[in-house]
Amino acid sequence: MNASLDAAAMRATRARVAPWLAWSLAGLAGGLAWSALGAWAHATDAEPVCLLRRVTHLACPTCGMTRAMALLAHGEWRAAFALHPWAPALAAQIVAAWALWGVALARADGRRLDRWLPHAVALNLGVLMLLWLVRLATATLPPV
Amino acid sequence: MNVSYVVPLRSAWSRMLRMLFRPFQIEVWLVLGFGAFLSEYLSWGFPGSRFGFRPHHRAFPHEALRRAVDFLRNPFGMMLVLWIVVAALALFLLCMWISSRGKFIFLDNVARERSGIVEPWRRLKRLGNSLFRWRLAFGIVCLVVFGAILLPFLASLAAIVREETFAPANLLVLLPLAMMFLPLGIVTAYVLLFLTSFVVPIMYRHDLTATAAWGRFLGLLRQEPLSFIFYGLFVLVLATGVGAAVFAVGMGTCCIGFILLGVPYVGSVLMLPLEVTARALGPEFLAQFGPDFSVFAAPSPAPPAVSPAPPSPPAGGDGA
Numbered sequence: 361m362n363a364s365l366d367a368a369a370m371r372a373t374r375a376r377v378a379p380w381l382a383w384s385l386a387g388l389a390g391g392l393a394w395s396a397l398g399a400w401a402h403a404t405d406a407e408p409v410c411l412l413r414r415v416t417h418l419a420c421p422t423c424g425m426t427r428a429m430a431l432l433a434h435g436e437w438r439a440a441f442a443l444h445p446w447a448p449a450l451a452a453q454i455v456a457a458w459a460l461w462g463v464a465l466a467r468a469d470g471r472r473l474d475r476w477l478p479h480a481v482a483l484n485l486g487v488l489m490l491l492w493l494v495r496l497a498t499a500t501l502p503p504v
Numbered sequence: 505m506n507v508s509y510v511v512p513l514r515s516a517w518s519r520m521l522r523m524l525f526r527p528f529q530i531e532v533w534l535v536l537g538f539g540a541f542l543s544e545y546l547s548w549g550f551p552g553s554r555f556g557f558r559p560h561h562r563a564f565p566h567e568a569l570r571r572a573v574d575f576l577r578n579p580f581g582m583m584l585v586l587w588i589v590v591a592a593l594a595l596f597l598l599c600m601w602i603s604s605r606g607k608f609i610f611l612d613n614v615a616r617e618r619s620g621i622v623e624p625w626r627r628l629k630r631l632g633n634s635l636f637r638w639r640l641a642f643g644i645v646c647l648v649v650f651g652a653i654l655l656p657f658l659a660s661l662a663a664i665v666r667e668e669t670f671a672p673a674n675l676l677v678l679l680p681l682a683m684m685f686l687p688l689g690i691v692t693a694y695v696l697l698f699l700t701s702f703v704v705p706i707m708y709r710h711d712l713t714a715t716a717a718w719g720r721f722l723g724l725l726r727q728e729p730l731s732f733i734f735y736g737l738f739v740l741v742l743a744t745g746v747g748a749a750v751f752a753v754g755m756g757t758c759c760i761g762f763i764l765l766g767v768p769y770v771g772s773v774l775m776l777p778l779e780v781t782a783r784a785l786g787p788e789f790l791a792q793f794g795p796d797f798s799v800f801a802a803p804s805p806a807p808p809a810v811s812p813a814p815p816s817p818p819a820g821g822d823g824a
Contacts, residue, residue: 409758409759410758410759411754411755411759411762412755412756412758413758420755420756420757420758421756421757422756422757422758422760423758425758426758472527472529474528474529474530475527475528475529477528477530478525478528
């Protein structure tokens with residue numbers, strides 16, 4: 361009887377701790393990635409990996425995003441915005457999503473934030489495409 | 505009989521939307537994605553070969569061949585190569601065995617519109633093993649047939665490799681080989697398509713072995729051969745369209761899309777809408793031939809005899 365109660369208590373503890381552990385690890389991984397990007401901010405002489413850019417000499421909708429994030433992590437907001445205008449918005453979304461995840465865990469009211477994920481993905485893809493078309497038309501895509 | 509191709513596609517698409525987006529729940533994606541990974545990703549044999557990534561060889565074939573022969577003359581080299589071949593074969597068979605069971609797990613999830621791995625893994629053991637034995641036998645038959653065709657051409661092919669340059673006379677060797685491989689390749693592709701799309705659902709529906717399910721399917725194929733041949737062409741057109749769309753997405757994301765799709769499991773989760781639709785398409789098409797061929801809402805094979813587990817909520821899951 362006691363053994364089964366102990367096992368049930370352990371399962372309950374694990375169920376409580378696991379989401380917090382996942383949240384902490386996600387935050388840690390994000391923080392490390394952000395620091396690495398900041399350190400890499402001006403080491404951008406590497407060959408581009410973008411296939412579209414290599415073949416057509418045309419930047420793709422996400423070209424410049426990594427470099428813009430790196431500049432953002434280095435505190436260079438204007439340069440980041442010039443390289444990819446959506447980078448600050450995307451970074452803000454990631455931070456907000458992580459913070460809201462933490463708030464939802466603290467409240468423990470069963471609210472499902474993941475339901476917004478498809479909408480967020482669709483919105484970002486739509487904005488990226490629109491932005492790409494506008495930048496293509498105005499010749500403001502990042503240099504190739 | 506009036507057979508439709510669009511209606512099953514529409515039904516499969518609606519099923520995917522219900523399962524994955526109404527409502528969207530991340531754990532359903534993660535569990536179903538694992539089912540798709542077991543079923544589809546491992547079917548390709550070795551992880552990482554899905555998108556055909558191949559190392560670049562800068563050495564000429566004949567030079568590489570000479571180096572390989574030199575290496576094999578060394579006893580340690582021979583032992584190493586033998587060990588690698590045995591390990592690769594064992595890994596290949598393990599992947600095939602897991603994916604054979606995975607095919608039923610993924611079908612079970614799609615047919616019941618739920619997500620689960622552990623319980624179906626135990627329940628569908630017999631069907632998975634039967635499918636594994638059939639795939640293994642079919643693979644050996646293919647190897648023997650293709651090998652027997654290739655054998656008389658081996659000396660000529662080796663000469664072409666040694667020559668370094670391509671001469672028009674080489675076409676005299678390559679064309680007949682291609683002409684023999686093409687029809688066999690088409691037949692093999694159809695057998696594999698029918699196996700996944702129709703035979704696996706028939707096995708699942710009636711709790712049959714692979715051979716018995718093939719018997720049932722061949723009866724249906726004899727009645728409606730054109731419907732099933734056109735199904736193959738329909739799938740080819742769909743696959744071409746999907747391939748073009750995936751390529752466009754990969755190109756439009758600085759190749760990050762390609763990298764993510766190539767990562768085991770992550771790629772399966774990202775491709776889940778397509779994987780679920782593709783998994784449901786064959787059974788939806790088959791269901792047009794009568795309730796006897798419909799896996800949806802059918803009793804699953806070998807249900808638990810005593811105290812069945814309480815029904816899981818539609819969006820829940822028993823975890824991986």
